[in-house]
Amino acid sequence: MGAIIVLLGVIGFAVLVIVLMYNSLVGKKNQTENAFAGIDAMLKKRYDLIPNLVATVQQYMEHEKSTLTQVTEMRARALSGGLSNDEKVALDNQISSAIGGIMVAVENYPELKANENFDQLQRTMTEIEEQISAARRAYNAAITSYNNSIEMFPTNILAGMMSYQRKEVFVIPEAQRENVDVHNLFNR
Template identity: 65%
Template structure:
Protein backbone atom coordinates (compact mmCIF):
# COMPACT_ATOMS: atom_id res chain seq x y z
CA UNK A 1 0.00 0.00 0.00
CA UNK A 2 2.81 2.41 0.86
CA UNK A 3 4.48 1.69 -2.49
CA UNK A 4 1.35 2.60 -4.42
CA UNK A 5 0.89 5.77 -2.35
CA UNK A 6 4.48 6.80 -3.05
CA UNK A 7 3.99 6.02 -6.74
CA UNK A 8 0.80 8.11 -6.84
CA UNK A 9 2.59 10.94 -5.06
CA UNK A 10 5.51 10.86 -7.52
CA UNK A 11 3.07 10.66 -10.45
CA UNK A 12 1.06 13.58 -9.04
CA UNK A 13 4.20 15.70 -8.62
CA UNK A 14 5.27 14.82 -12.17
CA UNK A 15 1.87 15.76 -13.60
CA UNK A 16 1.91 19.03 -11.64
CA UNK A 17 5.42 19.74 -12.98
CA UNK A 18 4.24 19.12 -16.57
CA UNK A 19 1.18 21.33 -16.10
CA UNK A 20 3.25 24.17 -14.64
CA UNK A 21 5.84 23.88 -17.42
CA UNK A 22 3.16 23.86 -20.11
CA UNK A 23 1.32 26.82 -18.59
CA UNK A 24 4.55 28.81 -18.36
CA UNK A 25 5.25 28.24 -22.05
CA UNK A 26 1.67 29.20 -22.97
CA UNK A 27 1.99 32.40 -20.92
CA UNK A 28 5.28 33.31 -22.61
CA UNK A 29 3.87 32.56 -26.07
CA UNK A 30 0.83 34.73 -25.31
CA UNK A 31 3.15 37.53 -24.21
CA UNK A 32 4.96 37.29 -27.56
CA UNK A 33 1.65 37.36 -29.43
CA UNK A 34 0.50 40.39 -27.44
CA UNK A 35 3.75 42.21 -28.17
CA UNK A 36 3.45 41.39 -31.86
CA UNK A 37 -0.11 42.74 -31.85
CA UNK A 38 1.28 46.04 -30.52
CA UNK A 39 3.70 46.16 -33.45
CA UNK A 40 0.80 45.42 -35.79
CA UNK A 41 -1.20 48.31 -34.31
CA UNK A 42 1.70 50.75 -34.72
CA UNK A 43 2.39 49.48 -38.24
CA UNK A 44 -1.29 50.03 -39.11
CA UNK A 45 -0.96 53.65 -37.96
CA UNK A 46 2.04 54.02 -40.22
CA UNK A 47 0.21 52.33 -43.11
CA UNK A 48 -2.68 54.77 -42.64
CA UNK A 49 -0.26 57.69 -42.88
CA UNK A 50 1.47 56.46 -46.04
CA UNK A 51 -1.22 57.50 -48.59
CA UNK A 52 -1.23 61.08 -47.27
CA UNK A 53 2.55 61.21 -47.26
CA UNK A 54 2.78 59.78 -50.78
CA UNK A 55 0.14 62.23 -52.05
CA UNK A 56 2.00 65.20 -50.55
CA UNK A 57 5.45 64.08 -51.63
CA UNK A 58 4.51 62.95 -55.14
CA UNK A 59 3.71 66.54 -56.17
CA UNK A 60 7.35 67.45 -55.65
CA UNK A 61 9.37 64.29 -56.18
CA UNK A 62 9.19 63.21 -59.82
CA UNK A 63 12.48 61.27 -59.66
CA UNK A 64 11.32 59.15 -56.72
CA UNK A 65 8.02 58.13 -58.33
CA UNK A 66 9.11 54.44 -58.49
CA UNK A 67 9.91 54.37 -54.78
CA UNK A 68 6.57 55.98 -53.96
CA UNK A 69 4.78 53.36 -56.07
CA UNK A 70 6.73 50.59 -54.31
CA UNK A 71 5.76 51.96 -50.90
CA UNK A 72 2.10 52.11 -51.92
CA UNK A 73 2.22 48.52 -53.19
CA UNK A 74 3.93 47.27 -50.02
CA UNK A 75 1.32 49.07 -47.93
CA UNK A 76 -1.48 47.37 -49.87
CA UNK A 77 0.18 43.99 -49.36
CA UNK A 78 0.64 44.65 -45.64
CA UNK A 79 -2.99 45.69 -45.27
CA UNK A 80 -4.24 42.53 -47.04
CA UNK A 81 -3.95 40.64 -43.75
CA UNK A 82 -3.03 37.25 -45.16
CA UNK A 83 0.66 37.32 -44.23
CA UNK A 84 2.54 35.17 -41.76
CA UNK A 85 4.31 36.89 -38.87
CA UNK A 86 7.68 36.39 -40.58
CA UNK A 87 6.34 37.87 -43.83
CA UNK A 88 4.99 40.85 -41.86
CA UNK A 89 8.41 41.37 -40.29
CA UNK A 90 10.13 41.25 -43.70
CA UNK A 91 7.59 43.59 -45.29
CA UNK A 92 7.80 46.02 -42.37
CA UNK A 93 11.59 46.13 -42.77
CA UNK A 94 11.22 46.85 -46.51
CA UNK A 95 8.74 49.64 -45.84
CA UNK A 96 11.06 51.13 -43.21
CA UNK A 97 13.97 51.16 -45.68
CA UNK A 98 11.84 52.72 -48.43
CA UNK A 99 10.41 55.37 -46.09
CA UNK A 100 13.93 56.17 -44.89
CA UNK A 101 15.02 56.62 -48.50
CA UNK A 102 12.16 59.02 -49.14
CA UNK A 103 13.00 61.06 -46.04
CA UNK A 104 16.62 61.34 -47.17
CA UNK A 105 15.52 62.33 -50.70
CA UNK A 106 13.36 65.12 -49.23
CA UNK A 107 16.58 67.03 -48.54
CA UNK A 108 16.84 67.67 -52.30
CA UNK A 109 13.45 69.41 -52.40
CA UNK A 110 13.47 72.70 -50.44
CA UNK A 111 9.86 73.51 -51.37
CA UNK A 112 8.73 70.19 -49.95
CA UNK A 113 10.72 70.70 -46.75
CA UNK A 114 8.86 73.99 -46.26
CA UNK A 115 5.40 72.51 -46.96
CA UNK A 116 3.34 72.68 -43.74
CA UNK A 117 1.32 69.56 -44.57
CA UNK A 118 4.52 67.60 -45.18
CA UNK A 119 6.06 68.85 -41.95
CA UNK A 120 3.00 67.72 -40.01
CA UNK A 121 3.02 64.31 -41.70
CA UNK A 122 6.75 63.98 -41.07
CA UNK A 123 6.21 64.76 -37.37
CA UNK A 124 3.43 62.17 -37.18
CA UNK A 125 5.61 59.62 -38.93
CA UNK A 126 8.51 60.28 -36.54
CA UNK A 127 6.21 59.79 -33.56
CA UNK A 128 4.83 56.55 -34.99
CA UNK A 129 8.35 55.30 -35.75
CA UNK A 130 9.36 55.94 -32.12
CA UNK A 131 6.30 54.03 -30.88
CA UNK A 132 7.04 51.24 -33.35
CA UNK A 133 10.62 51.08 -32.11
CA UNK A 134 9.41 50.77 -28.50
CA UNK A 135 6.94 48.05 -29.52
CA UNK A 136 9.74 46.17 -31.29
CA UNK A 137 11.92 46.34 -28.17
CA UNK A 138 9.07 44.95 -26.05
CA UNK A 139 8.47 42.23 -28.64
CA UNK A 140 12.16 41.27 -28.73
CA UNK A 141 12.24 41.05 -24.92
CA UNK A 142 9.16 38.79 -24.94
CA UNK A 143 10.61 36.64 -27.75
CA UNK A 144 13.92 36.30 -25.90
CA UNK A 145 12.15 35.08 -22.75
CA UNK A 146 10.01 32.69 -24.78
CA UNK A 147 12.94 31.36 -26.86
CA UNK A 148 15.00 30.86 -23.70
CA UNK A 149 12.19 28.79 -22.23
CA UNK A 150 11.94 26.76 -25.46
CA UNK A 151 15.68 26.09 -25.52
CA UNK A 152 16.70 25.69 -21.86
CA UNK A 153 16.32 22.56 -19.77
CA UNK A 154 13.87 21.44 -18.38
CA UNK A 155 11.29 23.61 -20.17
CA UNK A 156 12.73 22.66 -23.57
CA UNK A 157 11.44 19.13 -22.94
CA UNK A 158 7.90 20.51 -22.62
CA UNK A 159 8.44 22.76 -25.63
CA UNK A 160 9.35 19.72 -27.73
CA UNK A 161 6.53 17.61 -26.26
CA UNK A 162 3.88 20.24 -26.95
CA UNK A 163 5.38 21.54 -30.23
CA UNK A 164 6.32 25.06 -29.10
CA UNK A 165 8.57 26.62 -31.77
CA UNK A 166 11.03 29.46 -31.27
CA UNK A 167 10.15 32.86 -32.72
CA UNK A 168 12.21 35.23 -34.79
CA UNK A 169 13.46 38.52 -33.34
CA UNK A 170 12.89 41.84 -35.05
CA UNK A 171 16.33 42.78 -36.30
CA UNK A 172 17.49 46.05 -37.75
CA UNK A 173 18.56 46.01 -41.36
CA UNK A 174 22.14 46.30 -42.53
CA UNK A 175 21.41 49.84 -43.77
CA UNK A 176 20.14 50.88 -40.33
CA UNK A 177 23.30 49.48 -38.70
CA UNK A 178 25.55 51.81 -40.66
CA UNK A 179 26.60 54.99 -38.94
CA UNK A 180 24.83 58.15 -40.02
CA UNK A 181 27.11 60.68 -41.70
CA UNK A 182 26.09 63.76 -39.71
CA UNK A 183 28.35 66.03 -41.77
CA UNK A 184 26.36 65.24 -44.93
CA UNK A 185 23.09 66.00 -43.16
CA UNK A 186 24.17 69.46 -42.00
CA UNK A 187 26.82 70.28 -44.58
Protein backbone atom coordinates (compact mmCIF):
# COMPACT_ATOMS: atom_id res chain seq x y z
CA MET A 1 0.00 0.00 0.00
CA GLY A 2 2.82 2.40 0.88
CA ALA A 3 4.57 1.65 -2.42
CA ILE A 4 1.41 2.57 -4.35
CA ILE A 5 1.18 5.91 -2.56
CA VAL A 6 4.84 6.65 -3.31
CA LEU A 7 4.36 5.60 -6.96
CA LEU A 8 1.26 7.80 -7.28
CA GLY A 9 3.17 10.67 -5.67
CA VAL A 10 6.06 10.29 -8.14
CA ILE A 11 3.65 10.07 -11.10
CA GLY A 12 1.72 13.09 -9.83
CA PHE A 13 4.94 15.06 -9.42
CA ALA A 14 6.09 14.10 -12.94
CA VAL A 15 2.73 15.17 -14.41
CA LEU A 16 2.93 18.46 -12.52
CA VAL A 17 6.44 19.13 -13.84
CA ILE A 18 5.35 18.34 -17.42
CA VAL A 19 2.31 20.63 -17.12
CA LEU A 20 4.46 23.46 -15.76
CA MET A 21 7.03 23.03 -18.54
CA TYR A 22 4.26 22.92 -21.16
CA ASN A 23 2.63 26.07 -19.80
CA SER A 24 5.99 27.82 -19.71
CA LEU A 25 6.73 26.94 -23.35
CA VAL A 26 3.29 28.05 -24.53
CA GLY A 27 3.63 31.29 -22.57
CA LYS A 28 7.02 32.04 -24.13
CA LYS A 29 5.71 31.25 -27.62
CA ASN A 30 2.81 33.62 -27.04
CA GLN A 31 5.20 36.32 -25.79
CA THR A 32 7.15 36.10 -29.05
CA GLU A 33 3.96 36.49 -31.07
CA ASN A 34 2.86 39.42 -28.92
CA ALA A 35 6.26 41.09 -29.30
CA PHE A 36 6.12 40.73 -33.08
CA ALA A 37 2.62 42.21 -33.05
CA GLY A 38 4.13 45.24 -31.30
CA ILE A 39 6.63 45.61 -34.12
CA ASP A 40 3.83 45.18 -36.65
CA ALA A 41 1.84 48.01 -35.06
CA MET A 42 4.82 50.36 -35.23
CA LEU A 43 5.53 49.38 -38.83
CA LYS A 44 1.91 50.16 -39.71
CA LYS A 45 2.37 53.65 -38.23
CA ARG A 46 5.49 54.08 -40.35
CA TYR A 47 3.71 52.82 -43.47
CA ASP A 48 0.92 55.33 -42.85
CA LEU A 49 3.49 58.16 -42.86
CA ILE A 50 5.14 57.13 -46.12
CA PRO A 51 2.53 58.72 -48.45
CA ASN A 52 2.89 62.03 -46.58
CA LEU A 53 6.68 61.81 -46.77
CA VAL A 54 6.60 61.06 -50.49
CA ALA A 55 4.08 63.83 -51.20
CA THR A 56 6.09 66.37 -49.22
CA VAL A 57 9.49 65.63 -50.72
CA GLN A 58 8.35 64.79 -54.24
CA GLN A 59 7.94 68.40 -55.29
CA TYR A 60 11.53 69.17 -54.26
CA MET A 61 13.38 65.99 -55.12
CA GLU A 62 13.01 65.26 -58.84
CA HIS A 63 16.35 63.42 -58.93
CA GLU A 64 15.24 60.91 -56.29
CA LYS A 65 11.94 60.06 -57.99
CA SER A 66 12.90 56.38 -58.44
CA THR A 67 13.64 56.04 -54.71
CA LEU A 68 10.29 57.61 -53.84
CA THR A 69 8.50 55.25 -56.24
CA GLN A 70 10.37 52.29 -54.77
CA VAL A 71 9.37 53.23 -51.21
CA THR A 72 5.73 53.61 -52.27
CA GLU A 73 5.77 50.18 -53.95
CA MET A 74 7.37 48.52 -50.91
CA ARG A 75 4.73 50.12 -48.67
CA ALA A 76 1.94 48.73 -50.88
CA ARG A 77 3.52 45.27 -50.73
CA ALA A 78 3.84 45.49 -46.94
CA LEU A 79 0.19 46.45 -46.53
CA SER A 80 -1.09 43.82 -48.98
CA GLY A 81 -0.86 41.14 -46.27
CA GLY A 82 0.01 37.51 -46.65
CA LEU A 83 3.68 38.02 -45.81
CA SER A 84 5.48 35.73 -43.40
CA ASN A 85 7.31 37.26 -40.45
CA ASP A 86 10.63 36.70 -42.23
CA GLU A 87 9.33 38.47 -45.35
CA LYS A 88 8.06 41.35 -43.22
CA VAL A 89 11.48 41.68 -41.60
CA ALA A 90 13.26 41.69 -44.98
CA LEU A 91 10.82 44.24 -46.41
CA ASP A 92 11.14 46.41 -43.31
CA ASN A 93 14.91 46.41 -43.71
CA GLN A 94 14.56 47.52 -47.34
CA ILE A 95 12.11 50.28 -46.40
CA SER A 96 14.36 51.47 -43.57
CA SER A 97 17.29 51.67 -45.95
CA ALA A 98 15.30 53.56 -48.60
CA ILE A 99 13.86 56.03 -46.09
CA GLY A 100 17.34 56.56 -44.69
CA GLY A 101 18.51 57.36 -48.21
CA ILE A 102 15.72 59.91 -48.60
CA MET A 103 16.62 61.56 -45.31
CA VAL A 104 20.26 61.82 -46.35
CA ALA A 105 19.28 63.21 -49.77
CA VAL A 106 17.24 65.92 -48.03
CA GLU A 107 20.54 67.51 -47.02
CA ASN A 108 20.93 68.61 -50.66
CA TYR A 109 17.62 70.51 -50.59
CA PRO A 110 17.79 73.42 -48.12
CA GLU A 111 14.33 74.66 -49.12
CA LEU A 112 12.88 71.25 -48.18
CA LYS A 113 14.68 71.24 -44.83
CA ALA A 114 13.08 74.63 -44.15
CA ASN A 115 9.59 73.30 -44.95
CA GLU A 116 7.53 73.16 -41.75
CA ASN A 117 5.48 70.14 -42.87
CA PHE A 118 8.63 68.20 -43.66
CA ASP A 119 10.19 69.18 -40.35
CA GLN A 120 7.14 67.85 -38.46
CA LEU A 121 7.10 64.72 -40.62
CA GLN A 122 10.79 64.12 -39.96
CA ARG A 123 10.28 64.45 -36.19
CA THR A 124 7.34 62.03 -36.31
CA MET A 125 9.34 59.58 -38.42
CA THR A 126 12.24 59.74 -35.95
CA GLU A 127 9.87 59.08 -33.05
CA ILE A 128 8.36 56.07 -34.83
CA GLU A 129 11.83 54.73 -35.66
CA GLU A 130 12.69 54.92 -31.95
CA GLN A 131 9.47 53.05 -31.10
CA ILE A 132 10.27 50.40 -33.72
CA SER A 133 13.74 50.04 -32.22
CA ALA A 134 12.26 49.56 -28.74
CA ALA A 135 9.76 47.01 -30.09
CA ARG A 136 12.61 45.13 -31.78
CA ARG A 137 14.53 44.99 -28.51
CA ALA A 138 11.45 43.60 -26.73
CA TYR A 139 10.97 41.08 -29.53
CA ASN A 140 14.61 39.97 -29.38
CA ALA A 141 14.36 39.53 -25.60
CA ALA A 142 11.21 37.40 -25.99
CA ILE A 143 12.83 35.34 -28.76
CA THR A 144 15.98 34.77 -26.71
CA SER A 145 13.92 33.58 -23.75
CA TYR A 146 11.87 31.30 -26.03
CA ASN A 147 14.98 29.89 -27.75
CA ASN A 148 16.65 29.26 -24.39
CA SER A 149 13.56 27.39 -23.20
CA ILE A 150 13.30 25.12 -26.22
CA GLU A 151 17.02 24.35 -26.24
CA MET A 152 17.68 23.69 -22.53
CA PHE A 153 17.13 20.42 -20.75
CA PRO A 154 14.53 19.22 -19.77
CA THR A 155 12.12 21.52 -21.64
CA ASN A 156 13.90 20.76 -24.93
CA ILE A 157 12.41 17.24 -24.80
CA LEU A 158 8.87 18.57 -24.50
CA ALA A 159 9.55 21.31 -27.09
CA GLY A 160 10.75 18.66 -29.53
CA MET A 161 7.54 16.68 -29.02
CA MET A 162 5.55 19.87 -29.68
CA SER A 163 7.61 20.59 -32.84
CA TYR A 164 8.69 23.98 -31.54
CA GLN A 165 11.41 25.42 -33.73
CA ARG A 166 14.09 27.98 -32.98
CA LYS A 167 13.11 31.53 -34.02
CA GLU A 168 15.45 34.16 -35.41
CA VAL A 169 16.07 37.46 -33.68
CA PHE A 170 15.91 40.78 -35.52
CA VAL A 171 19.34 41.52 -36.93
CA ILE A 172 20.43 44.91 -38.20
CA PRO A 173 21.22 44.73 -41.93
CA GLU A 174 24.89 45.05 -42.81
CA ALA A 175 24.31 48.36 -44.63
CA GLN A 176 22.93 49.93 -41.44
CA ARG A 177 25.94 48.75 -39.40
CA GLU A 178 28.38 50.84 -41.39
CA ASN A 179 29.77 53.91 -39.68
CA VAL A 180 28.56 57.22 -41.03
CA ASP A 181 31.28 59.37 -42.57
CA VAL A 182 30.53 62.64 -40.76
CA HIS A 183 33.32 64.38 -42.66
CA ASN A 184 31.16 64.19 -45.81
CA LEU A 185 28.13 65.52 -43.97
CA PHE A 186 29.92 68.72 -42.98
CA ASN A 187 31.59 69.35 -46.33
CA ARG A 188 28.53 70.07 -48.45
